[in-house]
Amino acid sequence: MHTAMVGPPLLALEGLGKSFPNGTVALREARLTVHPGSVHGLVGANGAGKSTMIKVIAGAHPPTSGVMRWKGEEVVWRTPGAARKAGVATIMQHVPLAPTLSVLENVFLGAPGPWRLPRARRTEFARLLDRVGYAIDPDAEVAGLAIGERQMVAILQALATGAELVVMDEPTASLAGSERQVVFDVVRRLSAQGTAFLYVSHFLDEVLSLTDRITVLRDGTVVEEGETAGYDEDRLVQAIVGRDLLAAERRGPAAVAPDAPVLLSVRGLSSAAGVRDVSFEARAGEVIGFAGLLGSGRSELLHAVYGADSRARGEVLVDGRRVGRTPRAAVAAGMALVPEDRGAQGLVGTFPIWQNISLPHLPALSSGRALPREAAETERAERAIADLGIVCPGPGALPGELSGGNAQKVVFGKWLYGGARVFMLDEPTAGVDVGAKADILGLVRAFAAGGGAVLMVSSEFEEILAVATRVLVVREGRIVAERAAHETSEEELLMLANGFGEGGARDAA
Numbered sequence: 474m475h476t477a478m479v480g481p482p483l484l485a486l487e488g489l490g491k492s493f494p495n496g497t498v499a500l501r502e503a504r505l506t507v508h509p510g511s512v513h514g515l516v517g518a519n520g521a522g523k524s525t526m527i528k529v530i531a532g533a534h535p536p537t538s539g540v541m542r543w544k545g546e547e548v549v550w551r552t553p554g555a556a557r558k559a560g561v562a563t564i565m566q567h568v569p570l571a572p573t574l575s576v577l578e579n580v581f582l583g584a585p586g587p588w589r590l591p592r593a594r595r596t597e598f599a600r601l602l603d604r605v606g607y608a609i610d611p612d613a614e615v616a617g618l619a620i621g622e623r624q625m626v627a628i629l630q631a632l633a634t635g636a637e638l639v640v641m642d643e644p645t646a647s648l649a650g651s652e653r654q655v656v657f658d659v660v661r662r663l664s665a666q667g668t669a670f671l672y673v674s675h676f677l678d679e680v681l682s683l684t685d686r687i688t689v690l691r692d693g694t695v696v697e698e699g700e701t702a703g704y705d706e707d708r709l710v711q712a713i714v715g716r717d718l719l720a721a722e723r724r725g726p727a728a729v730a731p732d733a734p735v736l737l738s739v740r741g742l743s744s745a746a747g748v749r750d751v752s753f754e755a756r757a758g759e760v761i762g763f764a765g766l767l768g769s770g771r772s773e774l775l776h777a778v779y780g781a782d783s784r785a786r787g788e789v790l791v792d793g794r795r796v797g798r799t800p801r802a803a804v805a806a807g808m809a810l811v812p813e814d815r816g817a818q819g820l821v822g823t824f825p826i827w828q829n830i831s832l833p834h835l836p837a838l839s840s841g842r843a844l845p846r847e848a849a850e851t852e853r854a855e856r857a858i859a860d861l862g863i864v865c866p867g868p869g870a871l872p873g874e875l876s877g878g879n880a881q882k883v884v885f886g887k888w889l890y891g892g893a894r895v896f897m898l899d900e901p902t903a904g905v906d907v908g909a910k911a912d913i914l915g916l917v918r919a920f921a922a923g924g925g926a927v928l929m930v931s932s933e934f935e936e937i938l939a940v941a942t943r944v945l946v947v948r949e950g951r952i953v954a955e956r957a958a959h960e961t962s963e964e965e966l967l968m969l970a971n972g973f974g975e976g977g978a979r980d981a982a
């Protein structure tokens with residue numbers, strides 16, 4: 474990392490304001506200064522205005538007020554194309570690549586210049602790989618790539634367009650440890666070559682280790698800006714949420730009574746989606762963490778338990794009674810699943826928040842015939858908004874008006890306030906800020922303490938250890954190891970998830 478502080482900044486925003494038609498003021502007199510070759514962290518709670526700022530920079534949202542300067546010159550980018558042409562590339566969390574095209578074709582999709590000729594392309598591709606220090610087959614089809622590799626294709630694509638500033642929105646959100654490292658290495662390497670990065674992330678350890686400077690947004694305004702060296706995690710959390718939370722997050726799991734009844738039994742579950750002969754039990758009050766790498770089958774396992782995979786074979790029992798193998802039967806038996814892909818499976822875009830939250834519970838909330846009681850539903854939504862700290866104009870807001878993290882909290886609220894007893898969470902804190910993360914983990918504990926059972930999948934093993942009573946390690950669709958949470962460590966779980974048993978021997982998975 475070398476920061477060229479002499480000369481004008483690469484990008485400067487001054488007095489930036491952005492209001493939406495519904496009256497929400499997302500940015501107020503905000504400022505940002507990014508220097509060439511620097512890695513600049515942008516952090517803030519859910520709804521603080523990070524995405525809005527990025528979208529203004531990327532030319533996707535016109536600002537309502539303020540000035541933007543690029544290399545010292547005042548600029549107005551009315552389209553993403555204009556920003557890209559000037560040298561800004563934006564990499565969003567869900568990388569929009571063309572799945573049926575090859576890596577090579579994707580990398581040069583938006584690139585200008587002479588790269589239409591196959592020979593020139595391959596030469597340039599090799600040069601780009603050399604710059605990032607990463608190897609990937611140019612002829613591989615993108616559909617077959619792991620998420621980490623897709624991120625790399627997006628970075629190569631940004632370089633191919635000649636980007637001088639790469640904006641990354643939560644680039645590591647669904648990556649496993651080793652894949653994250655690859656992203657960090659590339660960012661460091663490219664910044665040393667002069668490319669600047671604006672790095673948006675809720676993973677504060679990443680922001681602290683990777684960036685040179687940090688800007689903290691709260692409620693649309695910049696509350697702090699300074700050199701990363703002047704921060705530690707506690708101070709950054711304070712700046713983001715205005716309170717100290719780490720104590721709550723580190724509290725550790727509660728113990729389960731040895732005579733607690735078995736709530737959920739899973740027997741010999743297998744599926745074509747890669748789940749292989751999985752059996753386990755969950756007692757009332759237990760939080761079971763499923764530790765596995767991306768692609769280990771951990772999400773498929775939850776889906777199979779929930780009955781969402783019609784090809785799955787095996788038995789699932791709640792309170793000793795067999796549950797039919799459909800999501801409908803699962804819900805009726807008291808099971809709830811909060812999926813990882815909340816965008817596609819979580820919310821109905823045309824329903825206000827209150828309706829989304831009560832969607833799974835309509836029978837319980839209805840009086841007489843299928844007429845929902847709006848007052849009860851609104852009350853439930855208001856409770857969810859308060860408990861989970863959902864930043865929104867009110868229960869009548871539409872999902873599209875919410876920031877990403879707040880929309881996730883709504884999905885969470887959907888299930889939390891019903892009569893569920895077995896709660897399955899797939900990456901429950903992905904994309905939510907540190908404050909909400911502590912709130913959600915607190916809710917998980919409260920749910921278990923109230924006699925429920927929780928199955929939780931997370932790529933963050935630290936988070937699993939913070940709430941789980943027991944950890945099941947998933948690899949290649951099987952449970953390859955079981956540990957009591959207080960008897961294991963992040964390092965051990967990572968080894969096991971990677972297929973290494975104790976002493977470095979590969980487990981016979």
Ligand SMILES: Nc1ncnc2c1ncn2[C@@H]1O[C@H](COP(=O)(O)OP(=O)(O)OP(=O)(O)O)[C@@H](O)[C@H]1O
Nearest residue numbers: 493499519520521522523524525874875876877878
């Ligand atoms: N299209 C929109 N219409 C109305 N309000 C919006 C719109 N997009 C965002 N907002 C609001 O603007 C504010 C800032 O949202 P933004 O998405 O920038 O937050 P964020 O910091 O990126 O949050 P997260 O960490 O959850 O992604 C929020 O209050 C959000 O509800």
